[in-house]
Amino acid sequence: AQTAFRSLMSEMGVVIAPRLMTPADTLGFSGFQFSAEVGVTKINANQSYWNGVAGVDPANPTAARPDSYLTTLGGFVRKGLWLPLPAFEFGAGALSVLGSSMYAVQGYAKLALQEGFHGWWLPSLAVRGSASQLLGTNQVDLTVWGLDVVISKAFGIAGTSRLEPYLGANVLFIDASSNALDATPGCDAFAAQQNTSAMTTGSQCAASQLGTNNDTLANFSFPEQSVITRYRWSGGFKLKMSVLFLVAEYDNVLAGKRRESKQPEGAKDQSGSQQSFSFSAGFDF
Numbered sequence: 001a002q003t004a005f006r007s008l009m010s011e012m013g014v015v016i017a018p019r020l021m022t023p024a025d026t027l028g029f030s031g032f033q034f035s036a037e038v039g040v041t042k043i044n045a046n047q048s049y050w051n052g053v054a055g056v057d058p059a060n061p062t063a064a065r066p067d068s069y070l071t072t073l074g075g076f077v078r079k080g081l082w083l084p085l086p087a088f089e090f091g092a093g094a095l096s097v098l099g100s101s102m103y104a105v106q107g108y109a110k111l112a113l114q115e116g117f118h119g120w121w122l123p124s125l126a127v128r129g130s131a132s133q134l135l136g137t138n139q140v141d142l143t144v145w146g147l148d149v150v151i152s153k154a155f156g157i158a159g160t161s162r163l164e165p166y167l168g169a170n171v172l173f174i175d176a177s178s179n180a181l182d183a184t185p186g187c188d189a190f191a192a193q194q195n196t197s198a199m200t201t202g203s204q205c206a207a208s209q210l211g212t213n214n215d216t217l218a219n220f221s222f223p224e225q226s227v228i229t230r231y232r233w234s235g236g237f238k239l240k241m242s243v244l245f246l247v248a249e250y251d252n253v254l255a256g257k258r259r260e261s262k263q264p265e266g267a268k269d270q271s272g273s274q275q276s277f278s279f280s281a282g283f284d285f
Helices: 002-016 187-194 214-218
Strands: 032-042 068-079 088-097 103-114 124-137 141-153 156-157 163-180 229-239 244-252 274-284
Touching: 002 088, 002 124, 002 163, 002 229, 002 274, 032 088, 032 244, 141 214, 214 244
Parallel strands: none
Antiparallel strands: 032 068, 032 274, 068 088, 088 103, 103 124, 124 141, 141 163, 156 163, 163 229, 229 244, 244 274
16 A cells, blocks of 8 residues: 555656746846646556546446546746846746646746857756645645756747757656545545434445444554655757747656665555656747
8 A cells, every 4th residue: 555655646746746848048037937838647547556536436446547647737937037146047836737626836946057158059058946736635745846957959930939949857856745544435434423324325334333433443644755756858849939939848757666765665666657748838028
C-alpha cells in the first residue's frame, strides 16, 4: 500500500508540476505577460495505484479505468524585474485539474544568465526555481518543487514576429504526505451508529457495525515518506506577433525509480514515464 501511495503521488505531482512555457529570455524589467494555459498529462491509468479513482469498482477494477490523460486549465501573470538581480523574472498563477475538485497555486522565479544578444550565435541561458501546491482535497498534502535550466534562441520572421525555440532540463521534488483516509468509504459510520440506512446494496458496512461507530476504526494514514525525485526534459517554442503570443510545449518525464529512505526497505516509486502537451496564449507587452 505504501508503494502504491508513493507511485500515485509521484504521477499526480507531475500533473500539477509547473511547466516551463517560456524561453530563457526574460520579459525585461518593464515587461508584463498575461496568459491562459491548457495542458494534458499522461498517467499510467491501468496500474493498480489508480484504483481509488471514483468510477473504478473495487470488486472489478478492470471493468472501468480512469482516462489515460488528465487535463489542467490555468491562468498566469509574469513580470520582468530589475531586482533583486538584473534579468530577473517572476510568475504566479493557478490551474484546475478538470473533472475533480482539485487545483494548484504556482509560482516561479527565473534568472537569465545570458540573454538579448540575438545577433550572435550564442543562445540565451537561464535558471529557474518553481513551486506548486495542491489544494481542494483534505486527503493529501502535495507540494512540488522544481529546478530548471533553459536554453533558447530567438529568430525574427519577416520583421513582424519572433520565434523562440527552447529546450529545458528539469528535476522535480515531490513532497507528499497523507492525511486521514477512510479505508471503507462505502460505509457511513454515523448511519451505522443510528442503525438506519447503512446496510444498503453495495454497502461496505458489516452487520456487526450496526448500532456502533466501529467504522471510524478504519481511518488511517500512511507513514511519512521521503521526497520523490523525477526528471523531466522539455522542448517548445514561443511565437510572438506584436503583443500577442502563442507557446507550445512537450514534456517527457522519466519513470520513477527512487526508493523511500526514511524506513528500512522503504516503498519504491513505481510510477511509469509520463508525457505532457501544453499550450499557452495571451498578451506580452
